[in-house]
């Protein structure tokens with residue numbers, strides 16, 4: 001066992017005690033839902049206490065500014081300036097906020113993305129064609145990567161927005177975000193970078209990328225649970241843009257209850273709309289705190305090692321790997337399409353090896369900072385056993 005990481009050799013394993021599910025399962029699914037930190041019990045209990053004892057005074061005392069604080073906590077993980085991140089319920093809503101800042105009736109109305117985008121994001125932009133937007137979708141050649149040159153060529157003077165994923169959910173391919181942003185800026189377009197599958201496992205620096213918008217959610221690699229998404233708007237744009245999808249939280253003087261058109265306040269509230277999702281905001285903080293403490297650099301280093309090992313093991317069995325082999329282009333997941341992978345996934349779940357399966361990807365294995373090397377090996381041993389047993393049965 002000495003070849004494996006231990007709390008002595010891998011200080012990140014000390015955090016295992018913070019995540020109850022790790023003592024019960026081989027939890028290898030942080031690309032979908034990160035493990036719940038036990039601090040969430042206290043956070044939600046405190047939320048209920050506040051509601052129970054302070055009642056409506058809680059808005060003034062804590063809840064109104066909670067979205068600002070949580071936005072800044074998320075922002076500190078991506079080098080975002082203070083108050084540049086608004087919080088929302090999901091990434092699809094973030095797309096809607098961004099779309100509502102623009103006008104698609106003019107000549108510059110082209111939306112460029114690739115077919116490896118997350119489907120919900122595609123569905124949203126496809127639907128905007130009814131709102132005069134034109135969609136140009138660049139296709140993948142291999143089901144793993146996005147042809148960067150073709151994407152860059154599609155971004156032209158007619159392009160308004162480029163909503164793309166930083167890390168592809170199916171294959172964990174890391175897009176060349178900088179090249180995409182530079183090309184978009186050269187022709188006067190804006191990039192909406194979906195960092196759902198990167199933030200918390202791959203370094204993201206919105207300032208050095210000079211990205212216009214970045215969005216994502218906290219429930220995967222940030223261990224923040226469902227219900228909180230974030231939208232970064234570059235500060236110079238944040239002062240200018242006027243979202244049409246708006247509401248009283250975006251008003252300069254919400255409590256004046258003015259009638260007539262909105263007078264926008266400053267970011268981040270400027271990009272928000274109605275009453276915020278307080279329980280989810282409270283629940284996401286313990287996860288964010290741990291990720292900040294652990295640090296994305298350490299998470300990334302470990303992730304590269306464990307994902308490399310998964311690829312090595314898959315290769316030994318001759319299983320198809322639908323994830324980049326170059327660690328610099330690979331996020332936190334390894335998608336492995338072993339024979340009859342959908343059924344294999346079901347059987348892995350029955351054995352408490354928690355993974356998922358996606359069409360055109362296979363079984364997605366996503367170790368995080370809290371996983372041991374033994375768990376990585378054990379997940380693959382479980383696949384071996386499943387395939388061996390099935391062959392016997394057949």
Ligand SMILES: Cc1ncc(COP(=O)(O)O)c(C=O)c1O
Pocket residue numbers: 089090091092093118120121165167168169194196197217229
């Ligand atoms: C890259 C990416 N974007 C978006 C989503 C989800 O979008 P939403 O928050 O709208 O459900 C996911 C996964 O759930 C994802 O992997």
